[in-house]
Amino acid sequence: xxxxxxxxxxxxxxxxxxxxxxxxxxxxxxxxxxxxxxxxxxxxxxxxxxxxxxxxxxxxxxxxxxxxxxxxxxxxxxxxxxxxxxxxxxxxxxxxxxxxxxxxxxxxxxxxxxxxxxxxxxxxxxxxxxxxxxxxxxxxxxxxxxxxxxxxxxxxxxxxxxxxxxxxxxxxxxxxxxxxxxxxxxxxxxxxxxxxxx
Amino acid sequence: xxxxxxxxxxxxxxxxxxxxxxxxxxxxxxxxxxxxxxxxxxxxxxxxxxxxxxxxxxxxxxxxxxxxxxxxxxxxxxxxxxxxxxxxxxxxxxxxxxxxxxxxxxxxxxxxxxxxxxxxxxxxxxxxxxxxxxxxxxxxxxxxxxxxxxxxxxxxxxxxxxxxxxxxxxxxxxxxxxxxxxxxxxxxxxxxxxxxxxxxxxxxxx
Numbered sequence: 001x002x003x004x005x006x007x008x009x010x011x012x013x014x015x016x017x018x019x020x021x022x023x024x025x026x027x028x029x030x031x032x033x034x035x036x037x038x039x040x041x042x043x044x045x046x047x048x049x050x051x052x053x054x055x056x057x058x059x060x061x062x063x064x065x066x067x068x069x070x071x072x073x074x075x076x077x078x079x080x081x082x083x084x085x086x087x088x089x090x091x092x093x094x095x096x097x098x099x100x101x102x103x104x105x106x107x108x109x110x111x112x113x114x115x116x117x118x119x120x121x122x123x124x125x126x127x128x129x130x131x132x133x134x135x136x137x138x139x140x141x142x143x144x145x146x147x148x149x150x151x152x153x154x155x156x157x158x159x160x161x162x163x164x165x166x167x168x169x170x171x172x173x174x175x176x177x178x179x180x181x182x183x184x185x186x187x188x189x190x191x192x193x194x195x196x197x198x
Numbered sequence: 199x200x201x202x203x204x205x206x207x208x209x210x211x212x213x214x215x216x217x218x219x220x221x222x223x224x225x226x227x228x229x230x231x232x233x234x235x236x237x238x239x240x241x242x243x244x245x246x247x248x249x250x251x252x253x254x255x256x257x258x259x260x261x262x263x264x265x266x267x268x269x270x271x272x273x274x275x276x277x278x279x280x281x282x283x284x285x286x287x288x289x290x291x292x293x294x295x296x297x298x299x300x301x302x303x304x305x306x307x308x309x310x311x312x313x314x315x316x317x318x319x320x321x322x323x324x325x326x327x328x329x330x331x332x333x334x335x336x337x338x339x340x341x342x343x344x345x346x347x348x349x350x351x352x353x354x355x356x357x358x359x360x361x362x363x364x365x366x367x368x369x370x371x372x373x374x375x376x377x378x379x380x381x382x383x384x385x386x387x388x389x390x391x392x393x394x395x396x397x398x399x400x401x402x403x404x
Contacts, residue, residue: 054277
């Protein structure tokens with residue numbers, strides 16, 4: 001979710017900057033005349049002699065009665081939006097607790113941290129795994145797993161992934177009574193010295 | 199044998215994934231898309247600072263206090279500098295490049311260090327660090343007799359292995375390293391099988 005929002009806003013900001021920069025450049029380098037670009041009659045930047053924001057235009061807008069309230073309102077919205085967006089980046093996005101199906105019709109609430117620790121312990125005990133870090137994200141009723149596993153030396157990545165899937169993830173899925181448990185797994189390795197055999 | 203043996207369950211220490219070469223044709227490489235947190239923080243902070251400062255100044259002026267000098271100076275600059283002024287052109291070019299870069303950041307996945315892995319499960323997405331892949335391949339290549347040292351570089355499409363052999367014939371060692379690494383690359387379980395490039399030489403004298 002955050003990925004999409006970030007990318008959309010960054011993309012829009014980028015396009016806005018490109019449009020503004022290109023508009024000023026076409027005016028400054030007199031490209032409208034040289035390349036015979038079709039521009040609408042309200043195009044603000046006429047040629048190299050023009051300025052960015054003529055005083056006349058500025059005062060024309062300020063003369064309207066609604067100008068200053070609109071400016072204050074618009075800036076306030078911008079400030080709040082920027083603040084909210086910034087705060088969203090810095091939030092940890094970990095699941096506090098999740099709902100588990102006990103199997104006899106009852107549901108229980110499990111602390112997210114407890115489930116994370118249990119899965120991490122099980123993953124770290126797998127053959128070929130040195131350390132494991134598991135975080136739970138997603139929603140309360142639809143958790144998702146993010147796992148970072150550090151491979152032990154001489155471990156096969158595909159085999160480790162297979163074990164993780166068929167043991168740890170399947171365990172978590174069945175013990176929590178979840179139909180599906182989406183997971184993002186990242187395998188890394190610690191630098192170690194090469195052992196010469198021959 | 200092992201105590202926890204159910205019919206059909208593989209021994210945990212030797213659980214082996216189904217051979218990737220027998221799997222169906224690979225689906226699209228499910229790369230992780232970076233969150234782009236750092237660019238978002240920078241842009242959000244810049245927006246917050248600029249709009250917050252302007253808002254404060256506008257409100258101060260409306261409340262009949264003198265505005266900050268920078269606003270009048272800015273208005274003066276915007277009204278007097280011509281479009282072919284070098285500062286204006288430089289600023290516009292900077293805005294254009296910055297905007298292009300932000301757009302590229304927004305539409306490209308990023309995280310080029312992570313190689314997607316096959317999972318046979320649509321709910322599970324996995325990636326392998328490029329450095330980790332190189333270490334795994336290096337360890338396998340070191341097992342070949344005659345090899346003294348190996349350097350492995352893993353790219354998105356090519357794996358380059360440069361080995362030094364201090365005994366045995368060079369082309370024999372090269373054949374062994376090639377076959378060992380071909381198996382090892384397959385056992386990595388990547389969604390996109392890279393091309394292997396192996397070179398073996400003698401260690402420098404000294």
